[in-house]
Amino acid sequence: MNIIPVPKILNDLPLVASRGDKVAIDMELFGLDQKRMHRPAGRFGSLACTSDGENVYIIFDGREVEPFLKNIEEATWLFHNSPFDLGHLRRWTTIKLRKRLWDTLLIEKIMYSGWYDNDQMGLNDLVRRYCDVYLEKKFQKEFKETDEWTQEKIEYAAKDVIATWRVYHEQRKVVSDEDLEIYKQIDLPTMWLTLGFKGVKVDTKRWIEVCAKSADKAKEIKDELDFNPGSSVQSKEALLKEGFHVSSSNAKVLEHLAKKTLLAQQIMDARVYTKRVSTYGEKWVDQFVEADGRVYSSWQVSEAISGRLSSRSPNLNNIPVRDTPEYRECFIAGEGNSFVIADYSAQEPRFAAELSGDKRLLEIFNSGKDIYIEIAREMFGETITKSDPRRADIKEIVIGSCNGLTEYGLAKKTGKTKKEALELLERYFSIFPGLYEYRENVKSRHPKYVKSVCGRKIWMNSYVYGWERVGMDSPLQSSAAEALKLSMIEFVEKWGCNPIILPSHDELMLEVKDEEAEHVRDILKQTMLDVAQRLHPSVRPSVSIVIGKKWSDKK
Amino acid sequence: MSTDTVSTCPICNTNLVQPVGDPNSEILLVGSHPGEIELKELEVFAGWTGKNFRRELALAGLDFYQCRSTNLWLHEISKNEQCFNFGLEQVIKEAIGKKLILLMGAETVSTFTRYKVSDVCGLWVDSSYFSVPVMCMFNPAQLTHGGIGEIRLALKKLVLEVEKLG
Numbered sequence: 001m002n003i004i005p006v007p008k009i010l011n012d013l014p015l016v017a018s019r020g021d022k023v024a025i026d027m028e029l030f031g032l033d034q035k036r037m038h039r040p041a042g043r044f045g046s047l048a049c050t051s052d053g054e055n056v057y058i059i060f061d062g063r064e065v066e067p068f069l070k071n072i073e074e075a076t077w078l079f080h081n082s083p084f085d086l087g088h089l090r091r092w093t094t095i096k097l098r099k100r101l102w103d104t105l106l107i108e109k110i111m112y113s114g115w116y117d118n119d120q121m122g123l124n125d126l127v128r129r130y131c132d133v134y135l136e137k138k139f140q141k142e143f144k145e146t147d148e149w150t151q152e153k154i155e156y157a158a159k160d161v162i163a164t165w166r167v168y169h170e171q172r173k174v175v176s177d178e179d180l181e182i183y184k185q186i187d188l189p190t191m192w193l194t195l196g197f198k199g200v201k202v203d204t205k206r207w208i209e210v211c212a213k214s215a216d217k218a219k220e221i222k223d224e225l226d227f228n229p230g231s232s233v234q235s236k237e238a239l240l241k242e243g244f245h246v247s248s249s250n251a252k253v254l255e256h257l258a259k260k261t262l263l264a265q266q267i268m269d270a271r272v273y274t275k276r277v278s279t280y281g282e283k284w285v286d287q288f289v290e291a292d293g294r295v296y297s298s299w300q301v302s303e304a305i306s307g308r309l310s311s312r313s314p315n316l317n318n319i320p321v322r323d324t325p326e327y328r329e330c331f332i333a334g335e336g337n338s339f340v341i342a343d344y345s346a347q348e349p350r351f352a353a354e355l356s357g358d359k360r361l362l363e364i365f366n367s368g369k370d371i372y373i374e375i376a377r378e379m380f381g382e383t384i385t386k387s388d389p390r391r392a393d394i395k396e397i398v399i400g401s402c403n404g405l406t407e408y409g410l411a412k413k414t415g416k417t418k419k420e421a422l423e424l425l426e427r428y429f430s431i432f433p434g435l436y437e438y439r440e441n442v443k444s445r446h447p448k449y450v451k452s453v454c455g456r457k458i459w460m461n462s463y464v465y466g467w468e469r470v471g472m473d474s475p476l477q478s479s480a481a482e483a484l485k486l487s488m489i490e491f492v493e494k495w496g497c498n499p500i501i502l503p504s505h506d507e508l509m510l511e512v513k514d515e516e517a518e519h520v521r522d523i524l525k526q527t528m529l530d531v532a533q534r535l536h537p538s539v540r541p542s543v544s545i546v547i548g549k550k551w552s553d554k555k
Numbered sequence: 556m557s558t559d560t561v562s563t564c565p566i567c568n569t570n571l572v573q574p575v576g577d578p579n580s581e582i583l584l585v586g587s588h589p590g591e592i593e594l595k596e597l598e599v600f601a602g603w604t605g606k607n608f609r610r611e612l613a614l615a616g617l618d619f620y621q622c623r624s625t626n627l628w629l630h631e632i633s634k635n636e637q638c639f640n641f642g643l644e645q646v647i648k649e650a651i652g653k654k655l656i657l658l659m660g661a662e663t664v665s666t667f668t669r670y671k672v673s674d675v676c677g678l679w680v681d682s683s684y685f686s687v688p689v690m691c692m693f694n695p696a697q698l699t700h701g702g703i704g705e706i707r708l709a710l711k712k713l714v715l716e717v718e719k720l721g
């Protein structure tokens with residue numbers, strides 16, 4: 001089996017590099033919290049680089065970071081997972097935004113999203129696939145446990161940088177111009193933006209109150225029941241007493257039963273609130289709210305298959321909205337600041353109209369009227385009001401049909417029977433034949449991959465159940481994700497600094513000084529509209545935007 | 556001796572899932588354990604995963620039946636270590652004289668090598684059990700719930716070596 005031989009290791013600053021040189025860089029830190037590796041914690045371990053894949057320059061003193069990077073300033077920097085290295089290196093020196101940067105992880109995700117799984121994108125995976133090399137990672141753990149350097153650890157650090165250098169040269173051979181454009185125009189600038197995200201301030205007192213309320217609700221329901229709703233065995237027994245024999249008490253079964261017995265709903269509610277307390281309880285505050293009262297998430301530029309931005313440790317995209325909207329009230333603007341919160345309305349359906357070219361759907365979107373009322377008019381042959389429950393059903397269909405909605409899913413969301421849900425879906429697609437045809441085309445073409453409007457590939461695997469829906473929906477989701485990324489990039493270019501604190505699905509939240517809020521609102525709205533109009537030129541874009549003091553101010 | 560002469564487990568007396576393919580083939584494919592259909596039909600790779608795997612193998616340019624195929628577990632997985640060892644011995648016997656061996660799945664790879672399958676998928680690895688290096692690959696069941704790339708790449712690398720055999 002191939003391994004990387006021990007390179008020549010020089011305990012010195014690297015030689016001065018020229019423009020055109022490619023220098024792989026990697027840093028090691030001691031004592032990092034493995035779950036929060038993006039936070040400015042841990043002690044400087046080493047910084048290593050190679051420009052020839054044979055000689056590795058390495059330093060062990062954080063004070064040398066600045067001259068080290070200065071010597072290679074002119075070169076193209078090669079990293080694997082650059083946000084980690086750059087985020088930490090900025091603790092020892094100033095690093096300005098640069099375009100001469102190649103991130104093997106970001107490039108790999110652009111090239112092979114869906115082809116390889118996300119957990120197969122480590123440096124060891126890439127060097128294995130591209131170079132047939134086994135890269136030992138067992139020393140990684142030792143950096144957490146002890147600050148002492150051993151020869152083996154030095155060699156590990158040196159080999160990592162060699163691996164990055166080798167992977168770069170292999171990727172360079174296979175990357176397409178289109179993939180590179182996505183990297184240069186979208187994902188690399190987005191990566192720099194995420195490095196600049198300020199954290200979000202949290203009203204911890206209010207958070208704990210909300211958490212106590214969830215705990216009270218859980219207790220209230222549990223007190224009404226004479227068994228433990230968290231126990232599957234006891235829940236099944238209780239349901240049996242009510243005349244419902246079930247083999248499982250999982251959420252799917254309970255949702256089905258909830259239409260027939262209140263008990264099922266109570267079990268579900270108790271579990272939801274108990275989970276709320278365990279996931280978003282005081283522990284969440286202790287773990288994630290930092291000394292400045294803010295929460296700093298780790299942002300992944302293209303973690304999802306669609307290339308959508310995602311958030312980890314903590315995941316801010318998962319903060320409860322529907323059943324406990326109070327949690328969003330706890331995210332507040334700092335003293336003298338306001339939030340500007342904007343989101344694209346029905347962005348994925350707009351891309352569906354653009355890509356399918358369905359005439360009627362385009363007309364509805366471009367009419368400027370309420371699209372759900374207009375679609376209802378087509379489907380039911382009558383004009384409904386905003387408060388008509390059918391409008392909510394239509395909204396579920398329009399949004400859901402871009403996100404893998406089946407008749408089962410629609411039935412669950414709307415409380416209809418599967419038959420009724422199927423009829424609704426069929427009626428929806430029958431009035432938009434272009435949309436139906438577009439979706440059927442994806443199935444019949446059996447494509448190796450589908451693409452977003454910007455050309456991002458999402459590889460298909462037809463062995464996976466439901467791959468057709470992934471094929472139909474991914475271009476819409478991926479295009480919507482690109483619209484949001486481009487909006488961030490273009491807004492920051494116009495505004496001159498980065499006040500973004502939270503991108504969440506189709507929503508952007510900025511924190512700015514009170515007196516700047518209205519100006520920012522106008523620029524942001526226009527930027528988002530311009531980007532969307534460019535990406536879906538046949539469809540009129542729509543952006544809703546508010547100024548507020550809390551995240552929940554955006555309804 | 557090849558396992559097709561043994562119809563029941565000498566330890567627990569359960570019916571054995573039989574290896575398939577040419578016993579004289581130079582290529583041995585080793586899966587992890589039989590699924591429901593394999594247990595019913597008593598033949599390795601007879602189920603859905605096997606069907607998908609055979610298709611992928613053909614796409615890579617190799618006919619499944621030109622190879623010899625067996626499993627580490629020759630009946631349903633149990634806690635009986637002796638049954639496990641029996642399966643292991645059968646694989647070792649099957650491997651005699653083989654020039655190329657493909658190990659599939661986490662347990663198979665970690666049993667015959669010192670590595671985790673996720674670290675060595677698509678690599679030729681030395682094994683103290685065999686006289687030739689082995690190609691490691693994820694369980695073909697992954698075809699139905701993940702990216703297809705790792706399995707395609709491993710099979711491509713396997714077939715490159717098959718072509719060298721002539």
